[in-house]
Amino acid sequence: MLENNATYNQFFDLFQQQDHSRLAGFDDFMQRQGVTFNLYKNDQFIEQTFPFDAIPRIIPTDEFAHLSRGLEQRVAALNAFLNDIYSEQKIIKAGIIPPDFVFGSKAYLPAFHGCRAPQDVRTHISGLDLVKDSASNEWLILEDNLRVPSGASYPLSIRRAYRQLFPQLFEKMSIAPSDNYGQLLSSMYEHVNPGGISVVLSPGRFNSAFYEHSYLARISDARLVTNSDLFVDNNVLYLKSFNGKRIRVGVVYRRLDDDFLDPLNFHRDSMIGVPNLMSVYRAGNVALLNAVGNGIADDKGIYYFVPKMIRYYLGEEPILSNAPTYLPWFDDDREFVLENLHKLVIKDVAEAGGYGVVFGSKLSQQQLSNLAAHIQAEPRRFIAQELIEFYDIPTQVDGQIVPRKSDLRMYILHGKDITVWAGGLTRFAREAGNYLVNSSQGGGFKDTWIMGA
Amino acid sequence: MIFNLSYQMTLAFNAPVRNHQFMLRLLPRLASGIVVQSQQLMVTGEHDAGRFYDGFSNRLICGQAIEAHRDFRVSYQAKLKRGTPAKQSSDMLTAVYLAPSKLTQCDAKRLSSWLELPSIYENSMTLAQALSHLVYQRMTYSAGTTHTEHTVSELIDNPVGVCQDYAHLLIALLRYYLIPARYVAGIAQGEGQSHAWVEAWIDGYWLGLDPTHDCLVHEDDPYIAFAVGRDFSDCPLNSGAFSGNATHTLTIQANLTPSS
Structure with missing residues (x-):
């Protein structure tokens, strides 16, 4: 079903009056700026542009206000959960989350139990994935990304091109500016900084998000570095500057996973980490964005418990709901899941990137019974969700405007306050009827326009 | 002492x-x-x-x-001076030592069909000792045959190794019986080098077990712990x-x- 609101009509009226030959300008812009997305496929390193569609996702003012309240609430609860899990573990003692779901997860890092994050902020940059359910007309949370959520640079940089190519749209429509993202980042750095400069730590230019790393460093007034620019001395992190001087570093917006951060504390053969970085962290002399060990909060098995976290830590009812989810680990849920396997979406909690998602409706009888056996053998490994008929939004494919499934990643920054950025990454599926919008599955992106008051 | x-x-x-x-x-x-x-x-x-x-x-x-x-x-x-460890205030829940860890992970069915595991036992204490003895019996000590990343699954195929391997196997067995168990790295008298043993959470205390020497580790025994963890990978010296x-x-x- 196609999503619609009055603003879409306003957009299309204006859009039809525009010179469509200018649309080619987007591709030129992306080529020129090097807005690329790198992929590994069959062991081949492919640099490709991220397909862009000029028809934006449009979110009315009041809808964004509602979303903001819900996202702020959710991030506050997730941050409280992380602080709790790495200290008192009250939520487990209270019986709200079974210990298995925390301690059985590889993302939980007990070696950092008791290690406080500067200002008790752990969820500095969250990317929460939502879809709008066409049945209830409600936004639902599909996934919390609290480790290294990527993608903000795409809508940010394309917005600049959009304003240049189609200025009239921005004059006639009241679209909330999204260009404050860099400012939001740098004031967040300031709040958590124990002293020193801010850096964006990238694994290097072969990483799929290198364009983004350099872009974010530039707009947030941070230095773009790789591990060889940094070193640790006496529990302090330094940047080697060109004139041989050392400059103290207080904030590391790291764009690599925990596993690679420090070969002394994690994968010992990591060539992209900074040896002993974690001693600086333990001494409280650096803020790592996001904090180490956050993976336990965005684990697919923990997702189920987020509404309970909101009630437990904040004493509030969740403003935004999860997609209806079942945990085969619970006997009742398992029974339901096994009976309704053909209707459900099954996710393997061990995998990310969309490869571990199975639609029951697309499986043969044989495949269904294999999956059922898997679930019975290792119930903790799976979650099951009802298939959400989320909205299609109008999308241009080969010059035609057609409906395509789209999700939305919103970015929430947590410094002194929790702020939802008035922009977002809308991803759409390339093929009709496809529900998987991940860029690693070949999907494209759109800008997200939040309407101003 | x-x-x-x-x-x-x-x-x-x-x-x-x-x-x-x-x-x-x-x-x-x-x-x-x-x-x-x-x-x-x-x-x-x-x-x-x-x-x-x-x-x-x-x-x-x-x-x-x-x-x-x-x-x-x-x-x-x-x-x-070694004294009685204080009863744990349990700031990190002992349940962290129940979940399978990187090096102790193994298929429960394989483990139970490989060893004749006791089905009747007086209490957790006697069970833990029996399991430690079982490890001592089934393992063959041989220095230099294994590496530090050796897993319990590999031990089932070839039960040969050093104190680290003995400890991992015992930890897997204790966890199989839902007894929280942890790896201990430190120094023991007579070893001349570092040693590894096991602690099991029984009746609110950590009971020390040394499967390599088939004995309990009492508080007066010459064992000095440097590090504990879910398995070796949590406590490299x-x-x-x-x-x-x-x-x-x-x-x-x-x-x-x-x-x-």
Whole structure:
């Protein structure tokens, strides 16, 4: 079903009056700026542009206000959960989350139990994935990304091109500016900084998000570095500057996973980490964005418990709901899941990137019974969700405007306050009827326009 | 009971190295009920290394030896008192020691069909001892045959190894019976080098078990813990990274004796 609101009509009226030959300008812009997305496929390193569609996702003012309240609430609860899990573990003692779901997860890092994050902020940059359910007309949370959520640079940089190519749209429509993202980042750095400069730590230019790393460093007034620019001395992190001087570093917006951060504390053969970085962290002399060990909060098995976290830590009812989810680990849920396997979406909690998602409706009888056996053998490994008929939004494919499934990643920054950025990454599926919008599955992106008051 | 502990750990490089970053777990673990009466520690190149606790309450020495060196030495001498460990305030839940960990992970069915596991037992204490004895019987001690990443699954195929492997197998068995179990790295009398054993959470206390020597570890026994964790990978005594094209050999010479 196609999503619609009055603003879409306003957009299309204006859009039809525009010179469509200018649309080619987007591709030129992306080529020129090097807005690329790198992929590994069959062991081949492919640099490709991220397909862009000029028809934006449009979110009315009041809808964004509602979303903001819900996202702020959710991030506050997730941050409280992380602080709790790495200290008192009250939520487990209270019986709200079974210990298995925390301690059985590889993302939980007990070696950092008791290690406080500067200002008790752990969820500095969250990317929460939502879809709008066409049945209830409600936004639902599909996934919390609290480790290294990527993608903000795409809508940010394309917005600049959009304003240049189609200025009239921005004059006639009241679209909330999204260009404050860099400012939001740098004031967040300031709040958590124990002293020193801010850096964006990238694994290097072969990483799929290198364009983004350099872009974010530039707009947030941070230095773009790789591990060889940094070193640790006496529990302090330094940047080697060109004139041989050392400059103290207080904030590391790291764009690599925990596993690679420090070969002394994690994968010992990591060539992209900074040896002993974690001693600086333990001494409280650096803020790592996001904090180490956050993976336990965005684990697919923990997702189920987020509404309970909101009630437990904040004493509030969740403003935004999860997609209806079942945990085969619970006997009742398992029974339901096994009976309704053909209707459900099954996710393997061990995998990310969309490869571990199975639609029951697309499986043969044989495949269904294999999956059922898997679930019975290792119930903790799976979650099951009802298939959400989320909205299609109008999308241009080969010059035609057609409906395509789209999700939305919103970015929430947590410094002194929790702020939802008035922009977002809308991803759409390339093929009709496809529900998987991940860029690693070949999907494209759109800008997200939040309407101003 | 009071003990004298001394050790020297040496990393010998075959070529000079610089910018050597290290993280050591080589101090007695106070949370295990050890009281330090006096101690002296020397670390190569250390000016003011960081002292921290990791999440398992193990003590860490973090630092760097920047200048070129071929030897990295840690020497330690101490007079230590072992007493009853305080009943855990349980700030990290013991359930963390129930979940399968990287090196102890194995298929429960394989484990139970490989060993004749007791189905009737008096209590957890006797069960733990029986399991420790079973490990001692089924394993064959052989130095240098395994590497530090050896898993319990591999042990089932070939039950040969060193104290680390004995400990991992016992941990897997205890967890199979839902007894929280943890790996202990430290020094034991007569070993001359580092040793590994096991603790099982029974009736609110950590019971020490040494499957390599088929015995219990009582509080008066000459065992000094440096680190505990879910398995070996949580408690390496020495981790490091350096610049320079060199290989190294590690030796630990330790001496632990009861003090008169």
